[in-house]
Amino acid sequence: MMASQEVLDLIHEALIAHGISAIRGQNDVRIELEDLRFEAQVFDKEPSGSGRRLVLEIYVFSPLLGTQPVIESFVGLGDTREQAIFQAFGKFLIGVFHVLIEGLAEHVCENMQAEIAFWQRNDAGWKIYGGPVITQAAVECTLNRTYPAFYARLEKLFTAKVRPGSHFIRIFLASYGGALVGNEILLDNETWPEGQELLVDQDWHHGDGYQALRQVILALPGDNN
Numbered sequence: 001m002m003a004s005q006e007v008l009d010l011i012h013e014a015l016i017a018h019g020i021s022a023i024r025g026q027n028d029v030r031i032e033l034e035d036l037r038f039e040a041q042v043f044d045k046e047p048s049g050s051g052r053r054l055v056l057e058i059y060v061f062s063p064l065l066g067t068q069p070v071i072e073s074f075v076g077l078g079d080t081r082e083q084a085i086f087q088a089f090g091k092f093l094i095g096v097f098h099v100l101i102e103g104l105a106e107h108v109c110e111n112m113q114a115e116i117a118f119w120q121r122n123d124a125g126w127k128i129y130g131g132p133v134i135t136q137a138a139v140e141c142t143l144n145r146t147y148p149a150f151y152a153r154l155e156k157l158f159t160a161k162v163r164p165g166s167h168f169i170r171i172f173l174a175s176y177g178g179a180l181v182g183n184e185i186l187l188d189n190e191t192w193p194e195g196q197e198l199l200v201d202q203d204w205h206h207g208d209g210y211q212a213l214r215q216v217i218l219a220l221p222g223d224n225n
Helices: 005-017 079-106 147-161 193-201
Strands: 029-031 036-044 050-063 068-080 115-121 124-128 133-138 166-174 181-189 212-219
Touching: 005 029, 005 036, 005 050, 005 079, 005 124, 036 079, 050 079, 068 079, 079 124, 079 133, 079 212, 147 166, 147 193, 166 193, 181 193
Parallel strands: none
Antiparallel strands: 029 036, 036 050, 050 068, 115 124, 124 212, 133 212, 166 181, 166 212
16 A cells, blocks of 8 residues: 555644644554554545546554554545645544544543543443534535434444444435435444444435535443443
8 A cells, every 4th residue: 555645744743733742654643652543545536627536545543443443535626636635634634533533542622523422231331432513515404403313313223233342433424306315324444234224214304405414433442430
């Protein structure tokens, strides 16, 4: 894998800006105290019109995750490759970055970006770091009106079906013209069929134009006792 030096520089700068001591390696960025490591790769795609299009993948390794890294992908568009990288990295900063540093590096921001909750059943418990619900809409996003109801159902499904241990969830939903046009829910980087069914069965409030919603959730072993 050919590391993206530009993205590694951006990750390193973001960590330093948050007061986190990080080491910029040749092919990664490391937070040695927590043994947390970031890698990144950029895949150039066919141009979008006259602009550039690419996919940024960021890989996050931590003992708290076991042998399974977090893998996050972001599409970037721009007039230049640099602009496309900045756009993709901006999505990482807004939706995922704080969840990772607050959950895996025990970093506390002045204004906590991750919403903390505790999900549990008789034989297991998790401390939940819920990322911000990111919405996109041509006019107004109405999908988030019923998202709390979906989130409550997701908690019940997770605590009933998911094995003990660390987990990472990614949720994406898009609609156009009053109907779903895209939906995906991943558990530990793989499609989660039961979660997918829950996502599709939810009674969403669709607007007429295009709108989308996404969120990531980090679940680490723990309870509120």
